[in-house]
Structure formats: structure tokens, C-alpha cells
Amino acid sequence: MARTHEGLLTRLQNDLADQSVSTAHLLQTCILLGGQSKSQKLRDWARQELHGYKNDDEIPVYRHVAGTICVDGIAGNNLWTGNVITPGQLPKALRDRGQNEWIKLTQGVAELEDATRTDKTSIQLSPYNPAAIAALMNEENPRPYQRYTALYWSVSRSALVNVVSNIRTALADIVAELADALPEDEDVPTKEMVDKATTRFTVTGDSNTITIVSGQSASQGAVVNVTGAATTSDKSSGGILQWIRDRKMIVGAATIVVAVAGVATWLEWNPFK
Structure with missing residues (x-):
């Protein structure tokens, strides 16, 4: 029947x-x-x-996307932006945690759709404190006149x-x-x-996480967290940099920029999975 x-x-x-x-x-x-x-x-x-x-x-695997890792910096009197680097060029502390070009998107479906409503071909995703990450890169940089100022992931709009x-x-x-x-x-x-x-x-x-949190108006954009899991092996007696535990960024029409969040010290927590 x-x-x-x-x-x-x-x-x-x-x-x-x-x-x-x-x-x-x-x-x-x-x-x-x-x-x-x-x-x-x-x-x-x-x-x-x-x-x-x-x-x-x-996070379901269909929410995992690959981005291009980019850095901004200065060499002498010259500023440069959007230079592409490989995962192997990330700071050792990040490489040891398996940080790479893959991230996972955790926002609700409506916010994902909203993030795709741009004429730009790519969207920039950045951790809360890219300067702190850049400081790690500068510590390992053998070129004294070249300094990194920011690090972020460029993800194609079509991927979202x-x-x-x-x-x-x-x-x-x-x-x-x-x-x-x-x-x-x-x-x-x-x-x-x-x-x-x-x-x-x-x-x-498994991969790294990007989260858009609800509650922001369309004009303000949406708040984004970039987080990872903490383990006891993350503690290091020689660590001096502070890391962001609930790192947040603002999602605009074309880019995601830094917003304010709380911090946790490197001795207690490593933000990258």
C-alpha cells in the first residue's frame, strides 16, 4: 500500500x-x-x-577546507603582503602541533551562506593575535632585516x-x-x-578550527574563534609568549579581522591542534 x-x-x-x-x-x-x-x-x-x-x-569532514597560508611583513623600507608560505615554514611550535593548511568551519549554515555573499574570490581567516605568531616566526628567522607582521589563511569563496x-x-x-x-x-x-x-x-x-559565533548584526559582521585542543604535553618551561584561548575575529564582507578575546599563557595552553 x-x-x-x-x-x-x-x-x-x-x-x-x-x-x-x-x-x-x-x-x-x-x-x-x-x-x-x-x-x-x-x-x-x-x-x-x-x-x-x-x-x-x-566536525564532519565535509566542513574541512584547505586554505593558502599567507604572511605579511617588512624588509628594510619595503612592505609586502600576501606572501604564500608552506606548512614547513611555520614556527616549529606550530609544526609540532600538526598545524597546516587545513581548517574546519564550525559556524551555522546560515552564517556560512552569508560569508559567501561577496564579490571577492577569497576570504582571509586570521587567528586573534597574528602578531604573536609572527613573533615566533621572527625568532626563527635568520634574516635580521626581514620581519613578519601577520599570518593568515586565504580560503576561496567557492570552498565555502x-x-x-x-x-x-x-x-x-x-x-x-x-x-x-x-x-x-x-x-x-x-x-x-x-x-x-x-x-x-x-x-x-580532525583538523584546525574556525568558528563563526552567532549574535552579531550584518553590519558588524560575525565573531570568529580559532581554537585547538590543549594537552599536558603543550607545557614548556621555556615558553614566554602569551596565546589566545578564545581567539576571536570579525567576519566582514570580504575579510575576517581581529577582535578582542581572553588570553592564556603558552605555559598552560597551545592554541593549535
Whole structure:
């Protein structure tokens, strides 16, 4: 027997085929489906995609993007910006923590979409205190007349667009698997079905973190955290530089710039994962 009315799963199938339906609206329907099927896993995933991930959450791999590591500096009387460097040219303390060109984006889907609304081809992501990182680079720099002043990651706008697309695709995969597994005379998939599909299509992994936190107006931009995990091995008796624990930046139309945040000392915490 065919389904006699439009359940939440059927509604999701129809809405996914309609590009005018926002990804946020689809995820809200997912929360309802998770409640109906008793799947906390689906509800948690949809909420995280809507509201953003916390710094200690596992981030789905489709939210991982690669950026170009760039530095600004001065050599004699000449200023230069946007010089590309490799991960191997980062300070040793950062290399030892596995810092590289990969970052993970933890902001809510609506904020991700907003960050892509620019005519620029790339967006600059910078830690709260790039000068402190530059100071580390200068300590290891053998050229006395060349000084680094800032370090940041340049990420293509299309990479962020692709992240939003991947969120919608993950949702489409979940819905397609549930529709295939659900008998036609039933409207609500079981908790086991939903949990299995959600786990399969929301794979997680490790990298560094960029987070856009909600609560800022469009004119002000959004606040961004760049964070990493702390371990006891991060402590160093010779460390003297202060690091930012909850580093924050302002996301404008084309770039992300530094804003104020709290600090933690190098002796207690290394900000890079």
C-alpha cells in the first residue's frame, strides 16, 4: 500500500528537489523527523548544522577546507603582503602541533551562506593575535632585516559555497537511504534506520578550527574563534609568549579581522591542534 499522506520524510524529499527551499528550513524539518522517530542522533546533527559546532565537537569532514597560508611583513623600507608560505615554514611550535593548511568551519549554515555573499574570490581567516605568531616566526628567522607582521589563511569563496552544498547533499543522502529502507505502508522510519543513515553520511575527522559565533548584526559582521585542543604535553618551561584561548575575529564582507578575546599563557595552553 502506498503512503496515504505526506509525512515528514516525504516532505523532505519534495523540499530537497526545490532549490528555493533553504538548507536551514530542511534542517528544521530534520529536527522534527528526529523527534518523531526518537532519533537523538539526527536531531543533534541538524541542530549543530543550524546553530554551529562547539570547539570540542567532532566536525564532519565535509566542513574541512584547505586554505593558502599567507604572511605579511617588512624588509628594510619595503612592505609586502600576501606572501604564500608552506606548512614547513611555520614556527616549529606550530609544526609540532600538526598545524597546516587545513581548517574546519564550525559556524551555522546560515552564517556560512552569508560569508559567501561577496564579490571577492577569497576570504582571509586570521587567528586573534597574528602578531604573536609572527613573533615566533621572527625568532626563527635568520634574516635580521626581514620581519613578519601577520599570518593568515586565504580560503576561496567557492570552498565555502561547496561546504554549504555538501551539508545539503549529506541531508539528501540521509533522506534517500531512509526512503529506500522504509516500507511503503509506513510513514515514520525507525530510530535504528535514522541513526544508521545519520552516522553513515556525517563522517567526522580532525583538523584546525574556525568558528563563526552567532549574535552579531550584518553590519558588524560575525565573531570568529580559532581554537585547538590543549594537552599536558603543550607545557614548556621555556615558553614566554602569551596565546589566545578564545581567539576571536570579525567576519566582514570580504575579510575576517581581529577582535578582542581572553588570553592564556603558552605555559598552560597551545592554541593549535
